[in-house]
Amino acid sequence: MADLEITDLHVRTEEREILRGVNLEISRGEIHALMGPNGSGKSTLANTLLGHPSYEITEGSITFKGEDITEAEPHERAKAGLFLAFQYPVSIPGVSVANFLRMAINAKREEPIQVKEFRNQLQHAIELLDVDRAFTSRHLNDGFSGGEKKRAEILQMAMLAPDIAILDETDSGLDIDALRTVAEGVQRLHDEQGLGALIITHYQRILHYVKPQFVHILMDGRIVLEGGVELVERLEREGYDQIRQEVGASAAAAVATGNSSPPTHV
Ligand SMILES: Nc1ncnc2c1ncn2[C@@H]1O[C@H](COP(=O)(O)OP(=O)(O)O)[C@@H](O)[C@H]1O
Ligand SMILES: [Mg+2]
Numbered sequence: 001m002a003d004l005e006i007t008d009l010h011v012r013t014e015e016r017e018i019l020r021g022v023n024l025e026i027s028r029g030e031i032h033a034l035m036g037p038n039g040s041g042k043s044t045l046a047n048t049l050l051g052h053p054s055y056e057i058t059e060g061s062i063t064f065k066g067e068d069i070t071e072a073e074p075h076e077r078a079k080a081g082l083f084l085a086f087q088y089p090v091s092i093p094g095v096s097v098a099n100f101l102r103m104a105i106n107a108k109r110e111e112p113i114q115v116k117e118f119r120n121q122l123q124h125a126i127e128l129l130d131v132d133r134a135f136t137s138r139h140l141n142d143g144f145s146g147g148e149k150k151r152a153e154i155l156q157m158a159m160l161a162p163d164i165a166i167l168d169e170t171d172s173g174l175d176i177d178a179l180r181t182v183a184e185g186v187q188r189l190h191d192e193q194g195l196g197a198l199i200i201t202h203y204q205r206i207l208h209y210v211k212p213q214f215v216h217i218l219m220d221g222r223i224v225l226e227g228g229v230e231l232v233e234r235l236e237r238e239g240y241d242q243i244r245q246e247v248g249a250s251a252a253a254a255v256a257t258g259n260s261s262p263p264t265h266v
């Protein structure tokens with residue numbers, strides 16, 4: 001059984017159904033990429049995994065480590081070991097990066113973390129991710145560059161040591177340094193902590209720095225194509241339109257023969 005199991009997930013907003021039967025399994029130690037054109041439902045999936053109240057699950061389920069979390073509150077999901085990188089990190093006046101990290105850790109624990117233990121963990125994360133120590137004394141997001149915001153986020157991820165991290169569109173609008181911070185951070189946490197990750201992206205850029213073992217392509221609320229990293233290269237060559245045409249043709253053939261259309265595996 002995979003750690004995170006998304007089964008036949010149907011999600012709607014007030015207006016219409018966005019996800020129309022998504023199946024996805026992710027375990028610790030696996031890096032997955034979910035790619036798709038704008039508007040295909042990628043962020044809807046990320047927000048639904050987070051437990052965002054605007055998205056209604058009408059069918060299907062989400063289980064995490066064997067527990068049904070379809071209806072769980074966001075903080076319960078985080079406590080269980082799911083991590084959602086925020087797309088729009090907030091700035092908190094007067095709170096240093098280190099204090100923020102301590103708060104984040106304590107939110108997941110019954111007892112506050114001991115000073116010494118916290119210091120050791122922070123030191124380890126700093127070394128693993130190659131972060132300047134002085135950075136942790138700065139105020140969170142106060143005048144941070146895009147890259148520094150991402151560094152704080154990846155540090156948070158290292159400290160919380162989640163089983164599975166979901167990163168939505170972390171490459172949009174990021175300069176190359178910020179992108180590498182995220183990509184290399186994910187790769188190191190994967191290699192060292194056995195992190196599992198779902199990297200959600202429209203572009204291929206980030207996938208030049210972190211290598212997914214599994215690639216899924218989402219179109220119109222369904223995963224239509226799955227494969228390995230060679231799919232990223234194919235997308236780069238052919239673009240989404242070409243893939244849409246092919247998938248459309250095979251789905252039509254399946255309807256003609258009475259078979260439903262599971263994603264094509266390449
Ligand atoms: N909160 C919302 N309310 C209404 N419509 C939404 C909401 N979130 C997303 N949508 C719609 O769902 C579709 C998929 O959006 P989204 O999941 O953001 O796609 P992607 O991240 O792949 O670009 C779009 O048509 C978008 O307008
Ligand atoms: Mg999006």
